[in-house]
Structure formats: structure tokens, C-alpha cells
Amino acid sequence: MRYRATVAYDGTAYKGFQRQANTAVTVQEVLETALVRIGASSSRILGAGRTDAGVHATGQVVAFDLHWSHATEALNRALNANLPADVVVRDVQESDGDFHPRYSAVSRTYEYTIVVAKEPDPLRRLYTWHHPRPLNISVMQAAADGLLGFHDFASFGSPPTGTETVRVVSKAEWVEVGNELHFTIRANSFLYRMVRSIVGTLVIVGQGRMTVSEFAGILAACNRSLAASTAPPQGLTLVNVQYAGDD
């Protein structure tokens, strides 16, 4: 039986989601280790998004095949009992045998959080990017509006080998809550580093060091060397992956 689950993790201690050839610890690896511990013969985990080192998730989606003779609720508990405290599985459910978290996904949503404060906040340092001076959220939103729709995002990221760089962005919204700026971006899929590259460049707009039309020019240029500024990983969280047929 193929199972599907939502996974939340604190990415601080991990070299990203995807298992690597070297000895670095990844989220995929601890999930596969938990599967083996509960008796899986094959421990292959499929994930929806390859989050980078230090990037978090509240809504990563994974799938795996398992012979399990008890309730899915018990499977959920058994997995969490074999996972470290910084990785938590929820909503384990049976899925179609051809469900693939990456290929079946119709959209991914990421959130990026910036704390604007003179001094950094030690209690939020692992989950936000600290910016010591005010940012103009109006011009950041005006620039972000230009991301909506079909675009070639080659300026803002690299595609998996041999694939193209056109993506469809359906949401790109800044919201200010207290001294936090939250950026939510949704697209059919993302290039490597795309969200962090967009946020890093939008912050330059918010600092007044780049105009909205210069930002639009970078997008139009389809040249990876123009968007040189990449926001740090700890501010980024994969919050949702959507599938056809989901609510």
C-alpha cells in the first residue's frame, strides 16, 4: 500500500530534505530510518520539495510504500515515536499507488519571514531573517506583483538538469504583522533557490537601492547573474503542497 503524509520539520540541523551521497544528515534520511525501524522492507521516501539546508517545512508532503496491518493512526504514532523531535509526521493516509508527491503536485506555497528590528531577536533567529533597518513594504509588493503569471524565472534560479525555467506564480504577497514581514509565494513549482533569490532581491527594492522597474528588468532579462542576492535559508518555510482533488 502507498501512504501519503504531511511532514513538518525544523531544518536547522539538516542539510536539506533530500538524501545525499555523503554523510550529511537529511530529513529524508531520518524519515527512511524511522520507516525501517517500524518494519518497512523498502524504505524509499518520495518528497514533494527539495528544501535546502536550514530551510523549514510545516507542509512538506511525502509518500512511501509499506505493508502495515494496523490503522493509519497507529502508523502515524509509530513513525513519530521513531523520529527526532525536530521532524514530525501528521495526516498519514492511504493513497493511490501512482500518487507521487512531486509529480502529482499542482502547486507549492512557501513563506519567508523577515524581522525588522534594531537588534536581532534570539528567540526567532532560527526561523527568520533579521533586518536592522525599515523596509518599504509598498514597493516590495509592487515589485512582487510583477512576478504573477507565466514567466521565465531564469534570473531567479536554476532548473533541474535539462528542464526549462518557465513557472506560473499564482500568489506573491507581503503582509506586515508587528515587526515581522511575511512573504507568501505560490507557484506550480519552483527553480532551485528561487524563493530566496526573489526575497533577497525584493529586500534590495525595499531598501530603496533598486526600483520596481529595475526589478521587472531583472525578471525580463532571464539572466541568473543579475539577481545576485539570496536571502538566508532560515527565514524560509515550505507551508503547503496542493494536489488535484485536495480541498
Place this chain on the structure above:
Amino acid sequence: MRYRATVAYDGTAYKGFQRQANTAVTVQEVLETALVRIGASSSRILGAGRTDAGVHATGQVVAFDLHWSHATEALNRALNANLPADVVVRDVQESDGDFHPRYSAVSRTYEYTIVVAKEPDPLRRLYTWHHPRPLNISVMQAAADGLLGFHDFASFGSPPTGTETVRVVSKAEWVEVGNELHFTIRANSFLYRMVRSIVGTLVIVGQGRMTVSEFAGILAACNRSLAASTAPPQGLTLVNVQYAGDD
């Protein structure tokens, strides 16, 4: 010159605020080390509250004596440049020579945060207490109302050696925000473990396993063995220390 400063810290890695005789790392120790590094001859730091191991602060207040020939702003920067990322100093200012963070304080305010969710949230695990089932915040508030005013809090904590256990609580308020329950409590001062002991017992009320009048009975009994349940440290943050003459 005596200086006063506000200190924020992530208590996760520390054995509490106060320096200990053994080799455990404390917040006081890293602050004193930073003072020595910027040239202090004496490195004694006075703190307002002795937070326990794992307890956080956004508004701890400290004082220290230093010969400093530059602006206080430069002193603030110099201290932060010599502190680890989980301890941050702000609002460094000159103070009266007799200012003592503990003895001059008129009130302390703590916040305790509980996350009510079926599965724990790995991104909030270091700063909250996870509770898997619903809690009745109305009865928790009704019980907390009974803490207001002058009371002997011997049931909820131990006093420093040779001192008494009467305290004055001026605020004890639960607020629900999303799936978080925030408890704010303010008093002239607190006994050791007092907030965590109160929260641990209020949660038993919220679970329906103790009535509001039974909670009142524990307070009235002045018997430390009755309030046996202590909430874990990571949900607790010292948010403010108030002094006469402050805003």
C-alpha cells in the same frame, strides 16, 4: 559608571541565568565574558531574575559597572559583537550608581505559551509546551483570577533562603491566539518555580481534572506538596521587569 541593559536570550542551551559553581554554561557567564573581552576590569553582572535552565527572556534587565569612554550605543554594539547569537543586549544606558536590577524592580512579567495541537510543532518546540488535547481556557482563567492580589504562594514555589512567601500578583491572564494559549502573569516578584508550578496546575484545571475551587484550595493551603505539576521550562519567557520611574 553603572550601566543598565535589557537582555534577550534563547535559554535552550543554558543552565539558567545565574552563574553556577560548576562548569555549566549560564547566561550570566557569557555576559560577563563579553564584558571582560571589551576591557572591563570587574565583570560582575547583576540580573533582575534568575530564570531556570531552558527558560527564555525577551526583557531580562542587567546592570554592571564599567569605565567606558565611548557612546552607550558603541557599548551596546561591542557587547553584542562578543556575545553568541542566542544572547542579545539592547537599550544599554547609564543608570544611577545604586540601581540594582533585582532590588530596584517593582514588578516582573512572565509569559507562558502552550500549543494545543494533535501533533507537536517542531518549529515551536523550543519555545512552547505542546498539549495534544483541548484545554478549557474559561475555567483556567476563572482559576487564575483567584491568584490576583496579596497571597501566600507557598503552595506554588520556594522562596530564597530565609525569606517569606507572600507575593502580590497584579495580572494573570490567558489569551487564545490560533492554536496557542498565552498566559501572562505579573507580580512584585516570584518564588522559585512559581510560574511553571501555577501553569502546570492550571492545565490540570483546563483538562477538567481539578475544579476552580480545588485550585483555590491549593493556593489557600500554603503547602508545596499539593501543586505537584510543574510545566516544562521551554514555554516560559521573562518578558518585562518594571522599575519606579520607567514608562
